[in-house]
Amino acid sequence: MPGQGNGAVAPGAKSPLSDPVAEARRLVGAATELGLTVRVLGGVAVCLQSPSAGPLLPRKCGDIDLATRRDGRQGTASLLKSAGYAEDEMFNALHGSRRLLFYDEVNERKLDVFVGQFSMCHEIPITDRLDRDALTLPLAELLLTKLQVVELTERDQRDIYNLTFHHEVTKAGGSGIEADFVAGLCAKDWGLWRTSKATIERCQANLAGYALETAATELIAERLRNLWRQIDDAPKTTRWRLRSRVGERVRWYEEPEEEAAGE
Numbered sequence: 001m002p003g004q005g006n007g008a009v010a011p012g013a014k015s016p017l018s019d020p021v022a023e024a025r026r027l028v029g030a031a032t033e034l035g036l037t038v039r040v041l042g043g044v045a046v047c048l049q050s051p052s053a054g055p056l057l058p059r060k061c062g063d064i065d066l067a068t069r070r071d072g073r074q075g076t077a078s079l080l081k082s083a084g085y086a087e088d089e090m091f092n093a094l095h096g097s098r099r100l101l102f103y104d105e106v107n108e109r110k111l112d113v114f115v116g117q118f119s120m121c122h123e124i125p126i127t128d129r130l131d132r133d134a135l136t137l138p139l140a141e142l143l144l145t146k147l148q149v150v151e152l153t154e155r156d157q158r159d160i161y162n163l164t165f166h167h168e169v170t171k172a173g174g175s176g177i178e179a180d181f182v183a184g185l186c187a188k189d190w191g192l193w194r195t196s197k198a199t200i201e202r203c204q205a206n207l208a209g210y211a212l213e214t215a216a217t218e219l220i221a222e223r224l225r226n227l228w229r230q231i232d233d234a235p236k237t238t239r240w241r242l243r244s245r246v247g248e249r250v251r252w253y254e255e256p257e258e259e260a261a262g263e
Contacts, residue, residue, distance in 0.1 A: 015084035016104040020061045021047050023104075027066065027083060028135055036075045037130050041065045041114070041145055045136035046159045055162040056216060059155050063110040067137060069127045070116040073100070077113075085111060120256040122148040122192045124185070139167055140181040147182070147196040150253050152203075160203050164223040165216060169230075179227050183234035190243035191252030193231065200228045 017023040024040045025048075031038035040048060042065035047055060068076045077100055081087060085102035092100050100113040118124040124144045132138045137145070146160050168176035186193040204224055207217055236244075243252075 015106050016109070018107050020044050020064050020107075020109065024048065024064050024066075025135065027064070027079070030083060031068075031076065031079055034075060034079060036068065036072050036079065038066050038068045038072065038076055038079075038113075039130055039133065040136045041067055041118070041126065041142060043155060043159060045142055046162050048135050049139065049142065050162060050166055055158075056165045056212070057158040057161055057210065059158050063112065064104075065112045065114070067114045067118065067126050067130065069130060070097075073097075073113075073115050076100070080111065080113070118145055119254070120145075120148060121150045121195060121253040122189065124148060124192075138178070138181075139163065139176060140178040143177055144182055144185065144192075144196075147199045148192060148253075149199060150195055152199055157203055157206060160199070161207070161210070161220055164220050164227070169223045169226045177223075177227070179230040180234070182227065183231045186231050187234040187236045187240060190236075190240045193236075193240065194248070194252050196231060197228070200224055 017026060021044055024044045028038055028040060039045075042063070043059060043061045044064055047061055050056075066076070073096065077087070077092070077096075080100075080102050084104070084106065086105055088101040088103065095101075096115070098115050098117065098119060100115060102111040102113070103109070104111060114126065116127055118126040118141075124141060126137055126141045126145070129138050129141065136142060143160065143163050146156050146163070149156050163177065168174070169179045170176035172178050172180050182196075186196055204221060207221060207224075210217075212220075
């Protein structure tokens with residue numbers, strides 16, 4: 001199985017591990033034992049979906065981001081408290097139907113749980129296929145959580161490069177990034193399409209600045225072109241066409257409550 005943090009993790013550990021990748025493995029394993037479906041997203045998930053030697057463009061992983069279905073909300077909250085996390089009671093009382101916030105006080109780290117869906121600049125249905133991978137969101141949904149970022153950060157850009165370097169752009173049912181799944185969501189939502197377009201264009205323009213080997217640069221560039229071609233060619237819905245007439249005269253994205261989420 002791909003990923004870092006392959007060292008043994010004590011199943012009976014009572015407090016969070018210092019390595020966020022190993023800690024994410026511990027939490028998913030503990031959830032699975034309890035019959036809960038919990039998966040990782042964010043930068044830690046990108047590491048888990050990279051070869052054992054690590055991603056092409058490493059970056060520091062700080063906070064941990066998890067996702068669960070709506071019916072797993074209470075069980076996941078109980079699991080995290082028993083695993084050594086402190087609950088942000090005020091935040092969870094206000095936003096707990098769609099997002100939970102916990103703190104690892106030992107390692108000074110934040111942990112987000114997205115409940116039912118991922119909602120930042122755009123809404124991404126990340127829990128419909130939550131059990132397709134043993135540890136993380138499926139690659140298509142994982143990439144979409146990065147493509148939907150309006151104010152793209154350097155770490156988000158690295159994550160996009162890492163995902164497209166280490167994984168093929170495939171069709172539905174393939175083992176890579178299912179471009180038709182990404183395209184299908186963008187075909188229903190002009191705003192998501194517009195932001196994804198800008199993100200891909202920015203990644204294409206900035207790729208040369210990383211001084212990668214020529215073969216790596218060409219592979220990423222080709223996969224980004226392939227991905228965008230499939231997004232752009234997908235037949236658009238009536239809703240998409242109606243919204244496209246308004247264009248950028250009306251803001252097409254939401255401003256996230258917290259920029260660090262989904263890191």
